[in-house]
Amino acid sequence: MAHHTPPRPRICPACDGFASVHITTGGRNARGHLRTITAHCPTCHGTGTTTRHTREGARA
Known part of the structure; x- marks a missing residue:
């Protein structure tokens, strides 16, 4: 019996899958x-x- 693999999720072309980032503002x-x-x-x-x-x- 053949096992079907689920389709891979489509990665966003704009961010390449890195959708959230933290940017430092320079202060503490x-x-x-x-x-x-x-x-x-x-x-x-x-x-x-x-x-x-x-x-x-x-x-x-």
């Missing part, structure tokens, strides 16, 4: 931790995958 808080902000990919909204076929440079 009172405890000495770096202050960071989180940026999400605008194409996949932070998931790293797409459900529909998109091309680079295409507009939604």
Whole structure:
């Protein structure tokens, strides 16, 4: 009996699967931790995958 493998998730072409990043703002808080902000990919909204076929440079 053949075993079917599930299809691989489509990786977002805009971020290559790295959908969320933390960017340091350069300062430190009172405890000495770096202050960071989180940026999400605008194409996949932070998931790293797409459900529909998109091309680079295409507009939604």
